[in-house]
Amino acid sequence: MLRIKSARDPLLEIIGRKHQTILDCTMGMASDSLVMASAGHQVTALESQFLTYFIISRGLATFDSGNPELNKAMQSIKTIHADSLDFLKSAKNNAYDVLYFDPMFSEKITESTNLDGLIELANQQKLTQEMIAEAKRVAREKIIVKAHFRDKVFEEFVFERLVRPNQKFHYGVMRLNGSLLTEVKCE
Ligand SMILES: C[S@@+](CC[C@H](N)C(=O)[O-])C[C@H]1O[C@@H](n2cnc3c(N)ncnc32)[C@H](O)[C@@H]1O
Numbered sequence: 001m002l003r004i005k006s007a008r009d010p011l012l013e014i015i016g017r018k019h020q021t022i023l024d025c026t027m028g029m030a031s032d033s034l035v036m037a038s039a040g041h042q043v044t045a046l047e048s049q050f051l052t053y054f055i056i057s058r059g060l061a062t063f064d065s066g067n068p069e070l071n072k073a074m075q076s077i078k079t080i081h082a083d084s085l086d087f088l089k090s091a092k093n094n095a096y097d098v099l100y101f102d103p104m105f106s107e108k109i110t111e112s113t114n115l116d117g118l119i120e121l122a123n124q125q126k127l128t129q130e131m132i133a134e135a136k137r138v139a140r141e142k143i144i145v146k147a148h149f150r151d152k153v154f155e156e157f158v159f160e161r162l163v164r165p166n167q168k169f170h171y172g173v174m175r176l177n178g179s180l181l182t183e184v185k186c187e
Helices: 010-015 031-038 050-062 068-076 084-090 116-121 129-138
Strands: 021-024 042-047 078-081 096-101 139-148 160-162 169-175
Touching: 010 031, 010 139, 010 169, 021 031, 031 042, 031 068, 042 050, 050 068, 050 078, 050 116, 084 129, 096 129, 129 139
Parallel strands: 021 042, 021 096, 042 078, 096 139
Antiparallel strands: 139 169, 160 169
């Protein structure tokens, strides 16, 4: 709710204002999916771990937050129980405008407790060359990654890193088809 009510969110600024089709390849608690859906984007979210998928997708479909707009955004998220690499391999070229990856961090962020309940269940898979190659085929405009600032993923896969001073995680963007990154002002 804090992020949705905030005047600015770095992830939304990277995506831009135009409504996009977004594939969230690492749903987890679906906080990022919900922020993106609340901004009007059409989100499909993948989660490989069945219990996480089951609990979160039921919550998104049935929880009454008391806020009709938030309920609508939760219900708009299409959730799929799937491993993202398997899903990507069977997806068509340019099937989504944006692909988003937020794999488990290589280092624990002690201040971040929102995943604690499901952390034992989480798939610890890191991004691979094969995943990024498939992602480049399936995404039309951008691939976005969230990772710990010390993670090698930015250099390894040549993501443009958006440094967020005093924040332990950074976003990285890979622009495809010459899409521009005009709205990013990360703070
Ligand atoms: C750091 S959490 C994502 C948090 C999420 N962005 C949020 O806002 O709540 C990573 C999640 O992605 C899932 N995951 C990791 N690798 C995956 C894969 N290859 N396919 C599908 N889900 C995956 C993990 O099980 C975990 O639930």
